Amino acid sequence: TVNGVKLWEDILETARFGGTPKGGIRRLALTEEDRQVRDWFVRACEALGCTVSHDSMGNQFARRPGTEETLPPITMGSHLDTQPTGGKFDGIVGVLGGLAVLRTLHETGRETRHPIELINWTNEEGSRFAPAMLSSGVFAGVFTEQEALDTKDREGVRFGDALEGIGYRGVEVCGAHPVAAYFELHIEQGPILEVEHKTIGIVTGVQGMRWYEVTLTGRDSHAGSTPMRMRADALVTAARLIDAVQTIALEHGPDAVGTVGLIENRPNSRNVVPGDVFFAVDFRDPDDSIVQKMEEAFYAQASELAEAAGLTLEIARVWDTPAVQFDPECIASVARAADALGYPARRIVSGAGHDATYMAQVAPTAMIFVPCAGGLSHNEEESAEPDDVTAGANVLLRAVLETDMR
Amino acid sequence: TVNGVKLWEDILETARFGGTPKGGIRRLALTEEDRQVRDWFVRACEALGCTVSHDSMGNQFARRPGTEETLPPITMGSHLDTQPTGGKFDGIVGVLGGLAVLRTLHETGRETRHPIELINWTNEEGSRFAPAMLSSGVFAGVFTEQEALDTKDREGVRFGDALEGIGYRGVEVCGAHPVAAYFELHIEQGPILEVEHKTIGIVTGVQGMRWYEVTLTGRDSHAGSTPMRMRADALVTAARLIDAVQTIALEHGPDAVGTVGLIENRPNSRNVVPGDVFFAVDFRDPDDSIVQKMEEAFYAQASELAEAAGLTLEIARVWDTPAVQFDPECIASVARAADALGYPARRIVSGAGHDATYMAQVAPTAMIFVPCAGGLSHNEEESAEPDDVTAGANVLLRAVLETDMR
Ligand SMILES: NC(=O)NCCC(=O)O
Ligand SMILES: NC(=O)NCCC(=O)O
Numbered sequence: 067t068v069n070g071v072k073l074w075e076d077i078l079e080t081a082r083f084g085g086t087p088k089g090g091i092r093r094l095a096l097t098e099e100d101r102q103v104r105d106w107f108v109r110a111c112e113a114l115g116c117t118v119s120h121d122s123m124g125n126q127f128a129r130r131p132g133t134e135e136t137l138p139p140i141t142m143g144s145h146l147d148t149q150p151t152g153g154k155f156d157g158i159v160g161v162l163g164g165l166a167v168l169r170t171l172h173e174t175g176r177e178t179r180h181p182i183e184l185i186n187w188t189n190e191e192g193s194r195f196a197p198a199m200l201s202s203g204v205f206a207g208v209f210t211e212q213e214a215l216d217t218k219d220r221e222g223v224r225f226g227d228a229l230e231g232i233g234y235r236g237v238e239v240c241g242a243h244p245v246a247a248y249f250e251l252h253i254e255q256g257p258i259l260e261v262e263h264k265t266i267g268i269v270t271g272v273q274g275m276r277w278y279e280v281t282l283t284g285r286d287s288h289a290g291s292t293p294m295r296m297r298a299d300a301l302v303t304a305a306r307l308i309d310a311v312q313t314i315a316l317e318h319g320p321d322a323v324g325t326v327g328l329i330e331n332r333p334n335s336r337n338v339v340p341g342d343v344f345f346a347v348d349f350r351d352p353d354d355s356i357v358q359k360m361e362e363a364f365y366a367q368a369s370e371l372a373e374a375a376g377l378t379l380e381i382a383r384v385w386d387t388p389a390v391q392f393d394p395e396c397i398a399s400v401a402r403a404a405d406a407l408g409y410p411a412r413r414i415v416s417g418a419g420h421d422a423t424y425m426a427q428v429a430p431t432a433m434i435f436v437p438c439a440g441g442l443s444h445n446e447e448e449s450a451e452p453d454d455v456t457a458g459a460n461v462l463l464r465a466v467l468e469t470d471m472r
Numbered sequence: 473t474v475n476g477v478k479l480w481e482d483i484l485e486t487a488r489f490g491g492t493p494k495g496g497i498r499r500l501a502l503t504e505e506d507r508q509v510r511d512w513f514v515r516a517c518e519a520l521g522c523t524v525s526h527d528s529m530g531n532q533f534a535r536r537p538g539t540e541e542t543l544p545p546i547t548m549g550s551h552l553d554t555q556p557t558g559g560k561f562d563g564i565v566g567v568l569g570g571l572a573v574l575r576t577l578h579e580t581g582r583e584t585r586h587p588i589e590l591i592n593w594t595n596e597e598g599s600r601f602a603p604a605m606l607s608s609g610v611f612a613g614v615f616t617e618q619e620a621l622d623t624k625d626r627e628g629v630r631f632g633d634a635l636e637g638i639g640y641r642g643v644e645v646c647g648a649h650p651v652a653a654y655f656e657l658h659i660e661q662g663p664i665l666e667v668e669h670k671t672i673g674i675v676t677g678v679q680g681m682r683w684y685e686v687t688l689t690g691r692d693s694h695a696g697s698t699p700m701r702m703r704a705d706a707l708v709t710a711a712r713l714i715d716a717v718q719t720i721a722l723e724h725g726p727d728a729v730g731t732v733g734l735i736e737n738r739p740n741s742r743n744v745v746p747g748d749v750f751f752a753v754d755f756r757d758p759d760d761s762i763v764q765k766m767e768e769a770f771y772a773q774a775s776e777l778a779e780a781a782g783l784t785l786e787i788a789r790v791w792d793t794p795a796v797q798f799d800p801e802c803i804a805s806v807a808r809a810a811d812a813l814g815y816p817a818r819r820i821v822s823g824a825g826h827d828a829t830y831m832a833q834v835a836p837t838a839m840i841f842v843p844c845a846g847g848l849s850h851n852e853e854e855s856a857e858p859d860d861v862t863a864g865a866n867v868l869l870r871a872v873l874e875t876d877m878r
Binding site: 331 | 556598599660693695697698700702718729737743824848849850
């Protein structure tokens with residue numbers, strides 16, 4: 067088993083890179099804070115005898131040699147970037163849990179046939195650079211490296227320039243790395259495990275998800291002297307569409323979700339009727355056909371409302387990740403590990419996207435969930451119990467070792 | 473009459489301070505661009521033999537002596553600050569039109585009994601620092617100087633610090649300046665004069681206006697893994713209230729207007745259910761009792777929707793400027809001037825707030841409107857005809873001289 071105390075110390079120690087007064091983390095991808103935690107990752111992995119490299123997307127790989135070095139590595143991983151007001155566990159538990167696994171192997175002198183690698187994926191959150199899981203996506207061939215490097219944040223900074231800026235653009239071509247299997251430990255980010263008093267979620271797959279960018283263009287005008295009938299108010303129609311996203315999700319069954327998380331209003335001045343609004347929509351459901359139906363309902367309402375208001379409408383689907391089923395063997399390894407360790411467990415579908423979503427396209431993959439308080443994530447108050455985090459890392463260790471012996 | 477060619481040149485020349493690629497101006501109050509245009513104003517007025525000073529709120533006064541120096545000055549004025557994406561005419565026509573009047577007096581050697589003063593008011597737009605007309609408000613005793621100096625912009629910069637920063641905090645106490653009468657030339661910012669082919673609007677008063685700040689607090693959470701029923705989405709309720717503002721205005725008669733121009737969504741990330749939204753509401757009507765009714769309707773809906781959504785609601789009325797009637801004698805002077813010059817004119821109530829709104833509380837006041845294309849203002853495409861601007865300045869000159877002879 068892993069050293070749970072050291073794992074918890076690592077969580078608290080790295081939480082200072084981008085730590086916020088409210089106890090959360092603001093460590094957006096490819097910022098100075100991201101660089102700091104990457105440097106820490108290199109030192110921590112090297113101290114355990116690993117060799118650390120990074121590829122052309124900045125993904126970091128810490129490698130512990132196997133006895134059969136021609137075998138592809140069994141990999142573990144997640145991400146160290148966070149939301150603007152993120153917590154201390156989302157992604158971090160998977161990377162530092164993997165580090166705890168490496169530590170146990172190192173300290174017990176345990177030999178494995180396969181090399182074991184721990185991966186820190188770049189820009190998983192999709193908050194600074196959309197979409198999410200951008201670099202595991204390039205790794206899996208879902209996005210080209212060029213389109214990823216050319217992705218811009220909302221201030222217009224190129225991903226490629228930001229990556230060079232923190233000194234983490236490597237020479238190894240992203241995706242040129244063989245992988246025998248991939249395991250990702252993560253907090254659930256939802257309420258189910260906690261409510262059902264389960265320590266381990268045996269993740270069988272990830273639901274389907276799509277992102278959209280919507281721009282409504284009307285006409286800036288004076289809030290005091292422009293009669294209501296002469297306005298082309300982009301914000302009023304955006305508001306009705308934000309309401310529509312909510313209603314559409316509620317009308318499409320118990321699992322469907324729909325969210326507007328990002329909105330930019332221009333010129334954003336109290337006495338100016340807004341002429342230009344940009345916002346982003348997120349629809350998800352375990353059933354891709356329901357995501358498709360929500361998209362159709364949204365497109366129809368957007369066209370209708372924009373036309374009625376005399377606005378120009380642009381909609382683009384900027385991300386489409388169909389539902390994913392993980393590898394039955396890897397899922398079984400996770401289930402057996404939880405069982406052998408005596409942890410209460412249940413099968414679960416992930417509501418959040420993870421790097422495992424894309425890794426499943428190129429290697430046998432599964433995930434391990436542990437509970438988080440109130441199912442709360444993407445929140446500075448995100449919280450998890452040390453014992454649960456340790457349990458997850460123990461399951462990870464055992465699933466990796468079982469896979470190595472297969 | 474004034475030199476219309478030189479007046480138009482001044483408009484184009486000053487438009488370069490903060491000039492935008494789309495032909496508008498971004499010259500927010502107390503920024504470097506504002507400093508530049510203030511320095512230009514000092515030089516231009518001094519070149520016409522005026523003495524230029526500024527008071528403790530940064531209001532600038534260019535003074536041309538009268539033959540009876542004990543008489544209080546007859547004043548003209550408006551503002552040189554703009555919206556973030558403002559036009560070349562809003563406010564500017566009033567200051568540079570006043571400059572054209574001073575030029576005519578100077579070049580013709582015309583003597584007046586009263587000193588004549590031209591005022592450039594600080595932070596009229598209310599875009600960087602809310603509310604609008606902040607410094608004429610202090611001048612008129614509507615706000616205390618201390619509360620004005622302590623006003624912060626949305627980045628937290630204090631008005632007083634920004635004023636010191638551009639070097640325009642003067643020693644004369646704001647409001648300690650005697651005024652015999654105040655005339656303000658401005659573009660209409662609405663459609664009426666253009667539609668009715670009138671060159672001059674004889675402004676009889678300003679409608680009532682109120683501003684509100686609304687904060688909705690819910691809980692940040694994950695857009696993928698938080699079931700719809702577990703959310704406390706502040707943006708969805710904000711959206712419904714933005715819609716409500718629109719509906720309330722439409723239901724309160726033909727003159728009522730309601731606008732949400734400013735919204736800040738936090739953390740504003742695509743895959744985070746927003747936990748915190750701030751927005752500003754603007755309600756106006758020529759009849760204060762209708763403004764009151766709109767406020768009551770909005771407060772009721774805000775409480776109801778916030779409670780239904782499990783959100784915390786804070787609302788504050790941050791500005792309340794009742795409808796204002798200008799001085800009958802000053803209005804008559806404007807009307808006689810338009811008539812004598814042969815300009816088609818009509819009486820009109822201002823939909824926008826102006827420094828004249830507050831000056832009317834401390835001195836006989838009136839305003840002169842000229843048309844702007846399509847009634848469009850607070851827009852980079854704001855446009856006015858040189859002949860109309862010249863006509864407005866001619867009316868201003870004549871109204872000032874008539875008042876001097878009264
Ligand atoms: N795990 C996680 O929060 N990923 C972010 C991508 C998403 O699901 O929106
Ligand atoms: N004239 C003008 O645009 N003033 C700004 C104050 C307001 O009416 O909102």
